[in-house]
Amino acid sequence: MRLIIVSGRSGSGKSTALDVLEDNGFYCIDNLPAGLLPELAERSLLHTELAQPLVAVSIDARNLPSQLSRFPDLLAEVRAKHIHCDVLYLDADDETLLKRFSETRRRHPLSNASRSLAEAIHDESALLGPITDLADLKINTTSLNLYQLRDTLKLRLLNKPDAGTAFLVESFGFKRGMPVDADLVFDVRCLPNPYWKPELREQSGLDADVAVYLAAQPDVEDMYQDIHAYLSKWLPRFAASNRAYVTVAIGCTGGHHRSVYLADRLAKALGPSLQNIQVRHRDLS
Template sequence: MELLVITGLSGAGKSQAVRVIEDMGYYCIDNIPPALIGRFFEVCAQTDGKLRKVAVVADARSGDFFYKLLEEVESIKATGVDVKILFLDCADEVLVRRYKETRRRHPLLDVAGSLEKAVAADRLILKPVKEQANYVIDTTLLSITQLKQRIIDIFADSASSFFQIDTLSFGFKYGIPVEADLVFDVRFLPNPFYIPELKHQTGLDQPVYDYVFGQKETGLYVQKLFDLLDFSVPYYKNEGKSQLVIGVGCTGGKHRSVAIAETLNRHFADQGLKAKVTHRDILKDR
């Protein structure tokens, strides 16, 4: 059996995540006190294999009980159960805006005194859990559809059966993706944006791709990236990491970063690794 613990900041999208996970065949329980997770899993284990994948949501709504989460997870792991943690993150200002727009009440509002302080307190409480999470998804700039696709990409197969590399192109003008384990800045490369016939195309279009890789420095840089990643990726895998997120950023996230990310993704796929590429900002400002 598999146990997935879904947690993260209040307002970061856990409810949406649960819906997607449930559609993928997980039996889900929302807002469970951490101390009951082990007992709940024991009950599920007695169903003669009918419940093979189980997911629970635990967060600040549990109050003081939440501090037992990591202790409970380690206790369950000690029995040989495959336990993974999915953490949903989001920028503070976006969380505040979401709460104001939905008029929902933050679970820590009464204790903190203001919405801003409640969000900050939530982040502080969850910091140790985020550090232990197997997967971190930053929903700051993700639509519901994009969040759904990210989850599907991660959990379409058994999370314990593969090591996945997610290459993510982005624009520095829109912020560095929080979930990235490695970030590479390609803004030093010549920018197709300033070529009139290429400006409104993207790195997915052949003329832009050819322009980016027509520069001598691009080939040299990418080869050095290959060398670095071919050396380090096996160590990430052996360390037990299930997902490695590699961010490639240029100014707007439409030309150079897209072309480089596509190349990295093909490189990993050619090695037989499970690889996925996402272009976060490719449609911005259109």
């Protein structure tokens, strides 16, 4: 059985996450009372017609505070049944959540006559603290549109069918902001930039001409060897510590050339030694 618990602040994309999971064969339950989590897991194991049942539930601020405070114990009870369980936590910055609620004109579950929307959004973080602390995968949706969020969820959740650590090597451009959910970040902006070669400007780090140019630069090779040595040594230790998800981010200025080349090369080199490694180029159109 595989169980995914979806949580996060209101407006962060939980409904989208459940839609993606339902479209991919999960039986989804929105707003499950947290206290029912162990019973649901047990019943799903005993009374399903599926050989490997797929279940996803949403547990969020609509629960009673007393239920949310029990979440660590409830999760431990579920995992004691040897159920493959992932906790997904979605979030966005306060300004983005305010904007999303203003656009949809929906009422926040914690807002009332004495608590403003801004206060409700702020207070929700503390209320969901017991879940946030135990999240296996955190995704910040501030800069993601609906389609990007769907693609990210498919990549990180649905391409990880087995237990064990899922590693993501992600390229990005600093001009669009650093990935806030990255575990390790390497800045490669000091390297020679193909952007200043007119014949290479419109290509990306996935194109052969750019790869040939970068591979010929001594600084690029030194940077690659150093990052590869570090990751080769330490990523297996992340896996040994029972981390479910680890994101390694490689950043250059625009996220088109240097970071893309290095992320792709690193993912290919690390693949044979790591069971589950994915690559994503955030800023390539």
